[in-house]
Amino acid sequence: MNLQSVKTIYLAEMSRSLRTVLQSIVSPVVSTSLYFVVFGAAIGSRISEVDGVSYGAFIVPGLIMLMLLTQSVSTASFGIFFPRFSGSIYEILSAPISYLEIVLGFVGAAATKSLILGLIVLGTARLFVPFTIQYPLVMLLFLVLTALTFSLLGFIIGIWADGFEKLQLVPLLVVTPLTFLGGTFYSIDMLPPFWQTVTLLNPMVYLVSGFRWSFYGSGDVSIWASAFMIVAFLGVSLAVVNWIFKTGYRLKP
Amino acid sequence: MTISFNHLPTATPEAGAALGEAEATGSPMIQVEQLDKVFEGGFQALKNVSLEIQRGEIFALLGPNGAGKTTLISVICGLVRASSGTVRVDGHDNVADYRQARAMIGLVPQELTNEAFTTVWDTVSFSRGLFGKPRNPVHIENVLRALTLWEKRNNRLLELSGGMKRRVLIAKALAHEPKVLFLDEPTAGVDVELRREMWEVVRQLRDQGVTIILTTHYIEEAEEMADRIGVILRGELVLVEEKAALMRQLGRKELTLHLDHALEQVPAALAGHDLALSEDGHALVYTYDVTRQEEGTGIAGLLADLEATGIRVKDLHTRQSSLEEIFVSLVRERA
Structure with a gap:
C-alpha cells in the first residue's frame, strides 16, 4: 500500500474543502439550521409528537441524513470530476498508485468532510431542539457507513458525468427528492396504506429509519433491514467502482 | 537566463554512479515491443510499434497531427491501455510492475492542465507526494529555482502566464526525481525566448543522466536537441535514425x-x-x-x-x- 500517495490525495482534497470553507462547511450548516428553525422551532411547535418524540426532535436524524447524503455525493463527485475536467487527472493515472489507493484518497476525504459536517449539524441541532441519542455507537456507525457509501456513489457520478449538468443531476433530482420522501419530515405510518407500501421501495427510507432508530430506539422499518440496506448499498457501490477501474470506463481508453 | 540543475538530487555522485552501473548493463531505458492500440470504434492509433530508447539520450518523436505520438507516450506512461504488445521501463513491465515502471517516469503533457486555484508550491509538492516520495522542501525549492518559478511559489496558477504554467508542468514532472522525462510538445505555443530556455533545461537534465523523450512539430527543435529521431506516421514508426545520420542526408x-x-x-x-x-x-x-x-x-x-x-x-x-x-x-x- 502506497500510503504516502493516499495521504497526499486525501490532504489535497481536505485542503480544497478548507479553501472553500464558506461553500463546503458554512453553507450546508446554515441551510440545515434553517430547517431546524422553520420546521423544528416554528412549525414544529404546533405539531403534536411523532412516534413519541417532539416533531423538532423527530426531524433531526432525517435532516442530518439529508445533509450527509447530498454532501457526500457532491463532494466526492466534484473531487474526481474536477481533475477530469481540467485534465490534471493525467497525473493521478500515471502515478505509481493502485486504483484502491486512488479511491481511498478521494472517497476517504469526501467521507471525512461529510462526517465532520454531520457532527457539526448534530451539535447545531442541539442548540435548537432538545434530544437524546439512545445508541450513540450505532449512530456513529450509521454516520460513517452512510458517508462512505454515498461518497463512493459520488465518486461514481464524478466519473460518469461528462459535464457540470450531469454532476448535479443525481444529487438534485434523485438523492434529495428520495430523502425528502424517505421519511425525513414524517413517519411513513402517517401515509395512506398504499403509499406506505410504495415508500418501502425508496431505499432512503431504510437509511433515515435506521439512523432515527439509533436516536430514539424506534423507526419505520426494523434496524436490521436498515443495516442490510446500507451494507447492500456499500457492496453495490464498491462493485461499480471496481468495474470502472477494471474497464477503464471514462478514465483509460 | 542561466538555469542550473546542478543541485538536483539526480545530479548527485550516487545517482551518477547508479546510472553508470545501469549503462554498463547496456539495457535500454525503454523497450516497446509490437505495440498496437485500437480505440473503441476501430481506429487504430498504433500499428506494431517497436522501439528502444537508450539511457541518457534525447529522443525526438516527430509526426503530423494525429500520427500517434501522444498515444504512444500515453501507453508508455499508463494513461492508455495497449491493445497488444509490451512496454518495459528500466526492465519493468508497465502493466505487471506498474509501480516500479511509473515511479521512474515524469510526464509533461501537451495541454496546460493545472488546477487553477492551487499555488505553485502546493501543486509541485502534491506531485511529489502522489508519486509516493516523502516531503523534501529543499528539492522542491531547487526545482522551482531552476525553472525560475521560486518568486511565484505562493501565486495561484490562474495568476501565471502561459509560459509560467508550462514551467509549472515541468516542475511537477521533476518533483519526484524521475529517470525518464516525457515532454509532449513542450514548446507548443511558446515564444522563441522561452523555447530556447526550455531547450537549455532539457539539455541540463540530460547531462544529469535523465533520459528524455520529446514529441514536437518543430523540426528545428528536434535538430537542436535530439540524439536520435523517430518519425511516426498514421500509427507506424517509419524511421528511427541517429540525428548525425540524418544530418549526413541533410x-x-x-x-x-x-x-x-x-x-x-x-x-x-x-x-x-x-x-x-x-x-x-x-x-x-x-x-x-x-x-x-x-x-x-x-x-x-x-x-x-x-x-x-x-x-x-x-x-x-x-x-x-x-x-x-x-x-x-x-x-x-x-x-
Whole structure:
C-alpha cells in the first residue's frame, strides 16, 4: 500500500474543502439550521409528537441524513470530476498508485468532510431542539457507513458525468427528492396504506429509519433491514467502482 | 537566463554512479515491443510499434497531427491501455510492475492542465507526494529555482502566464526525481525566448543522466536537441535514425548551373560528375556532399571540366534539403 500517495490525495482534497470553507462547511450548516428553525422551532411547535418524540426532535436524524447524503455525493463527485475536467487527472493515472489507493484518497476525504459536517449539524441541532441519542455507537456507525457509501456513489457520478449538468443531476433530482420522501419530515405510518407500501421501495427510507432508530430506539422499518440496506448499498457501490477501474470506463481508453 | 540543475538530487555522485552501473548493463531505458492500440470504434492509433530508447539520450518523436505520438507516450506512461504488445521501463513491465515502471517516469503533457486555484508550491509538492516520495522542501525549492518559478511559489496558477504554467508542468514532472522525462510538445505555443530556455533545461537534465523523450512539430527543435529521431506516421514508426545520420542526408546539396545554350544530354566529358540535365536542357544539376570536407565537393573540378568543354554558365545557385523537407517527403511517400 502506497500510503504516502493516499495521504497526499486525501490532504489535497481536505485542503480544497478548507479553501472553500464558506461553500463546503458554512453553507450546508446554515441551510440545515434553517430547517431546524422553520420546521423544528416554528412549525414544529404546533405539531403534536411523532412516534413519541417532539416533531423538532423527530426531524433531526432525517435532516442530518439529508445533509450527509447530498454532501457526500457532491463532494466526492466534484473531487474526481474536477481533475477530469481540467485534465490534471493525467497525473493521478500515471502515478505509481493502485486504483484502491486512488479511491481511498478521494472517497476517504469526501467521507471525512461529510462526517465532520454531520457532527457539526448534530451539535447545531442541539442548540435548537432538545434530544437524546439512545445508541450513540450505532449512530456513529450509521454516520460513517452512510458517508462512505454515498461518497463512493459520488465518486461514481464524478466519473460518469461528462459535464457540470450531469454532476448535479443525481444529487438534485434523485438523492434529495428520495430523502425528502424517505421519511425525513414524517413517519411513513402517517401515509395512506398504499403509499406506505410504495415508500418501502425508496431505499432512503431504510437509511433515515435506521439512523432515527439509533436516536430514539424506534423507526419505520426494523434496524436490521436498515443495516442490510446500507451494507447492500456499500457492496453495490464498491462493485461499480471496481468495474470502472477494471474497464477503464471514462478514465483509460 | 542561466538555469542550473546542478543541485538536483539526480545530479548527485550516487545517482551518477547508479546510472553508470545501469549503462554498463547496456539495457535500454525503454523497450516497446509490437505495440498496437485500437480505440473503441476501430481506429487504430498504433500499428506494431517497436522501439528502444537508450539511457541518457534525447529522443525526438516527430509526426503530423494525429500520427500517434501522444498515444504512444500515453501507453508508455499508463494513461492508455495497449491493445497488444509490451512496454518495459528500466526492465519493468508497465502493466505487471506498474509501480516500479511509473515511479521512474515524469510526464509533461501537451495541454496546460493545472488546477487553477492551487499555488505553485502546493501543486509541485502534491506531485511529489502522489508519486509516493516523502516531503523534501529543499528539492522542491531547487526545482522551482531552476525553472525560475521560486518568486511565484505562493501565486495561484490562474495568476501565471502561459509560459509560467508550462514551467509549472515541468516542475511537477521533476518533483519526484524521475529517470525518464516525457515532454509532449513542450514548446507548443511558446515564444522563441522561452523555447530556447526550455531547450537549455532539457539539455541540463540530460547531462544529469535523465533520459528524455520529446514529441514536437518543430523540426528545428528536434535538430537542436535530439540524439536520435523517430518519425511516426498514421500509427507506424517509419524511421528511427541517429540525428548525425540524418544530418549526413541533410548534408547533400544541389548545385544548379543555368546554361547559355540548351543541351540534349550530359556531355561524355562530364560523365565523371554526378550530374542530371533538366527537362528543358537549360540547367545541369549537380548533387554533392558537403560533409566530405577532406575529399572536397568536386565543384572546382566540375567547373574546370565545364570550361574545358566550352559550356558557358550564365548563373548558378545551390540549395540544401532541410530535415523538414525529408520529413515532408517521407509523409508524402507514404500517403
